[in-house]
Amino acid sequence: MLLNHYEDVVRECFEQIGGREAMQPADQEREAMYALAENINSQLDECVKGLGGMIEEINASARGGRGGDLLGEVVKVLNEQLVSLGWIDGVSSKVEEKIGKLEREARAVSDGFS
DSSP states (O other): OHHHHHHHHHHHHHHHHTGGGGSOHHHHHHHHHHHHHHHHHHHHHHHHHHHHHHHHHHHHHHHSTHHHHHHHHHHHHHHHHHHHHHHHHHHHHHHHHHHHHHHHHHHHHHHHHO
């Protein structure tokens, strides 16, 4: 409305002095960055809308029906993986202890030959 009028006036002034070609390199770069920022902003808006839709679908499926079962299955799998990771951590600790013991024994043996 009011800004549109001023934008038109500025556009006319630009055209009278030579348009974009009359701009300094810094001005041209600033204009390019502004256009890029507008493009990125619109892409982010689309991502937000897409994520919002996905969140609504997930929430709807978690509230009832098959989605609740699916969520339970995912939680079960993740819990089993957590248990497996705990087992791997315990076994790796035992292996580290055995390696440390072997290193100490090897050091003792090599010190005995020195």
